[in-house]
Amino acid sequence: MPEITYLEAIRQGLWEEMERDPRVFLLGEDIGALGGPFRVTEGLLERFGEERVIDTPISEQAIVGAAAGAAHMGLRPVCEMQFIDFIACAYDLLTNYVATARYRAGLSTPMVVRGPSGGYVRGGPFHSQCPEAAFLHTPGLKIVCPATARDAKGLIKAAIRDEDPVLFFEHKYLYRRVKEELPVGDVITPIGQARVARDGTDLTVVTWSAIVWKALEAAERLEREDGVSVEVLDLRTLLPLDDAAIVTSVRKTNRVLVAHEDTRTGGVAGEIVARINELCFEWLDAPARRVAAHDVPLPYAPTLEDFVLPQVDDLVAACRWLAAY
Amino acid sequence: MPEITYLEAIRQGLWEEMERDPRVFLLGEDIGALGGPFRVTEGLLERFGEERVIDTPISEQAIVGAAAGAAHMGLRPVCEMQFIDFIACAYDLLTNYVATARYRAGLSTPMVVRGPSGGYVRGGPFHSQCPEAAFLHTPGLKIVCPATARDAKGLIKAAIRDEDPVLFFEHKYLYRRVKEELPVGDVITPIGQARVARDGTDLTVVTWSAIVWKALEAAERLEREDGVSVEVLDLRTLLPLDDAAIVTSVRKTNRVLVAHEDTRTGGVAGEIVARINELCFEWLDAPARRVAAHDVPLPYAPTLEDFVLPQVDDLVAACRWLAAY
């Protein structure tokens, strides 16, 4: 099996789905001749032509709205936000139109909105965001955040095949840093199912996307230096949350850290901690704690970005605190 | 002292601030001759003229963006969203431009965005929303949600005088249902301070806006029927949260219910429960629980809306569960 990167896995997923299903098409800014700023869609224009790889004007509302209309008619649009930060421009259409279409009007809207999210790349405040929290609050949407190349491919395919709108947040820091041997052809990661990235017995780190890798690194250090056995749960899907997987792990380890890259206040970790508190109260030997970014817009300078974002050392320190509680 | 409604209290607050400070002006759709669909701004055009009460085109992005620009130059704009649901159209400008202006660029942006929020009025999915959760996640913004006429006046005045952007979410169900004797002139409710709406010893209900009144009704019933003493904490400000007030009450009662009108998943209650868990873990005799709307867009029919939204009976049932835990 060939080893491919997280980015190639997404491209392969798109490619295979477009080969498989003529209803699948792509629309976004500069996804054609350019292949997008990160080349995720490179080669797709040549293979599938201008009608199925559509370079749009700079109009996130038009991209999302047009995708919704086409989806109502049975097509399977995949929208690219050039940087996921700009999904904010389509916030009204996504939360009020797309998310509610099935419920209020019985309209099916099978569409995907994908794009590069996340920091650790010196992108500054508008090219580094993690928009999960902005959409967690929206019944009707699904949200997936792959951490591995396998899940990048498996989730983009599952998202395209899903009958409902799916937000697919890929992490630009992982694009070329994460590689994996993957079979060509169908690799499907079911939406709504978390993954135990590392087995452990003493405490659980619940996380997703780029932080999964930092958690794994922290877990190894804790094993080595403290003999503490950390389980790492990669949620993969944030909406709907895999409560069962969280509960199983927390009831086993009795100590839990919820970690994400995004800022703390109003972040997704709050919802997860609340659920743990509701579902595992009697099993908790220590308060569920959160590791998240500091509550500021993400600054540009390396020293500042590194300070604001959670690092491996932070996860280690927080786990030690929990283990010692 | 004259008794005035929640709606009149907002108008009086706007009026007095415009009298006090010539930099204060209003902009929004149909706020002039019409006085807005609920007449919140009635009479202000006649008093302050077209330059300070600006009827805009249907352009939420222009309203918010223009307010930000004017605020940078030292004016004090107050924007009306005709229904707060439409704030979604200005989501990018609010979260990416307005909220970050001071941090990224040292720009001061003293502006207010206000409008009618909330359900229980048969408004259907697009005229009933509670947008708190969509903005809780945004460092740089402040969010206030008055429950009483006094706080409606006190918070609109505080918001207008604040050096930072403030989202002022008024509840349309309370507009004419809530009355109070209020002094003419300065009534200021400091942003960031919760209020004990009812003293209690057995458990705490943390809530805000319309649900405060339902919680008070539930508390009385529980006192009467169960002899359970419920403390009701009216947060008033959601960003920044008054951790101290929450902690004080929870450490006293050891049982807490966080209740809001909005849907549960990704709602503000998650953040609050997470903080309680972090700050009061050793003091909790029962898991902190949430009462919130069911995770669906808010439907129109009375039977459906009443089913989806939390009711007094629900608060009573949840409190009984907590008290009995």
Next chain:
Amino acid sequence: MSASLSTAPLPARLTRQQLLELYYWMRLTRSLEERLVALHRQGKVVGGLFRSLGQEADAVGSAYALEAGDILSPLIRNLGSMLVKGATPLEVLRQYMARAQSPTAGRELNIHFNDLARGFLGQVSALGAMVPVMAGIALSFKMTRQPRVGLVYVGDGAMSTGAFHEGINFAAVRRLPLVVICENNGYAYSTPTRLQTAAATLVDKAPGYGIPGVRADGNDVVATYQTTREAVDRARAGEGPTLVELVTYRRKGHAEHDDQRYVPPGEIAEWERRDPIDHHRRRLLESGWATAAEVADVEARVEAELDQALARCLDEPFPDPATALPGVYADPPAAPIEWYRTLRTPDA
């Protein structure tokens, strides 16, 4: 024999039958709204009531220009367009009264409902949003090589939204089969058009999108039909979008509760004299395109149909509360019931 009646030539390649049909749809629209006003007064309409009084011609005439298979997206004042496309008075009454059997099962209000098979896509409240969505529907027609056309209505006010701009621009760049109808009825709620845009006319926006813009008298159902029809034909021929401005007037308030305090005296009366239904009725008779009997028959038929529809739904129940939960996603089937609610029933 009816041939001998004809004094004026038939306009816009319409048959006598069709001219009478246009009258029927306008009449049906107005009478249905009158029934709704009565129901509103009786407190039977759950939410607000929005009238299209005086705008029936622009709604009916424009929708009548579409073929089966074409899809339109209405505004709150396009009841007439919905009816022409096959929405029934019974559905509309049930929607306004939030009945269990309404097309949205009580979830959405007034004419916010849709049936893509019949050719109408219900709007959402956010103005402008339906323009990009309808551009997407037109895109699907083009991609699948179907000779179908999309039509979307925007108000003079909604044209100020970013969504309108992005949607019509996208449709223009892709040369999609989309007709954009601007209903210029003079007001957006209380805001007169001059506070909405500094443009001399709303069709002045067309060149900025590189598409043709045409204006017509929105109170003349035939002119409305003819102008829209040309735009629809252009779209179907693959020549891309057209912006059609239909000039009309909103004689009632934004909604029933609106007292129109902001309207200059005399303005409404002025437009009453140009009532689109009276005008078409007069023309039918004076031009000899229909007999008094035919017209009277249409009017009777309308009332009878409405009596019938009303009788059927007046006593229908509201939806069962628990039906609020299913259908957020194709799967899982239903949103979970909240824990606290299960506590309320003693046996839980």
Next chain:
Amino acid sequence: MSASLSTAPLPARLTRQQLLELYYWMRLTRSLEERLVALHRQGKVVGGLFRSLGQEADAVGSAYALEAGDILSPLIRNLGSMLVKGATPLEVLRQYMARAQSPTAGRELNIHFNDLARGFLGQVSALGAMVPVMAGIALSFKMTRQPRVGLVYVGDGAMSTGAFHEGINFAAVRRLPLVVICENNGYAYSTPTRLQTAAATLVDKAPGYGIPGVRADGNDVVATYQTTREAVDRARAGEGPTLVELVTYRRKGHAEHDDQRYVPPGEIAEWERRDPIDHHRRRLLESGWATAAEVADVEARVEAELDQALARCLDEPFPDPATALPGVYADPPAAPIEWYRTLRTPDA
């Protein structure tokens, strides 16, 4: 003596001094970018590098048309406009290198910084957003009766955004003193203008907003200055916004990493021949508006200034990590440090 040099009459009521100044600003812009390219290759530029090669005239000429007290909001390619308004090369170098002493203390990138006193408001990344914001600044000028003007730049691509539409429409309806400059440089990243809009020219959008639209050669600094100046004067006279389209060309990629694979062969070379700086330089000398010595002196001055600026900041430190926390709100003074971070120091 310089008078005797003059062969051609001075254009656009500009003095010799000013014509030379225009050359200075363009030269400074280009040389500063060349320094940045070198720094970028050395890995000293933290983020991306965006060039305005070939667009120096439209940036400099348009900004030069403003007076002290006027405020502009630049795009990524308006380094020249920033410099004219008083931003210094030292500030720009510090920004790109994310140094502690940069205007944003390392929080924001490249030319995303502002000083309202000098008259520039830094952009945010979201395209179009600055149009409504600058409309608000223009609104404040009008409300406070100050004879000041706002100027905002948008690209051929950014004109497709809803924010642009809502902002320029608002400014037009309120007749605000705002000049909107569209820099039509042929591309939005890789997207040619024909895929951005079907309009024949971008000024065709002006009538839709009820404002004048004018076009000028963006590679001619004098034409750019003159055209913008007329729009600025209109705005200051209370006659409202103007849409100015400056036709130019982006000779480099969207950013340094962009290989321009999407550009037809020959196109760039074609525009190299129309280089705005060479053109102005030639004109200065041929028209006798400046001596070879004066021109050479400007060029020497530019390099000297840049050497100096570079020398000052090259070894400056990045910001101290803890400075990331203050300034989210006027009060409370700083965002709290996260609990886990305090655990990292052994003594915590």
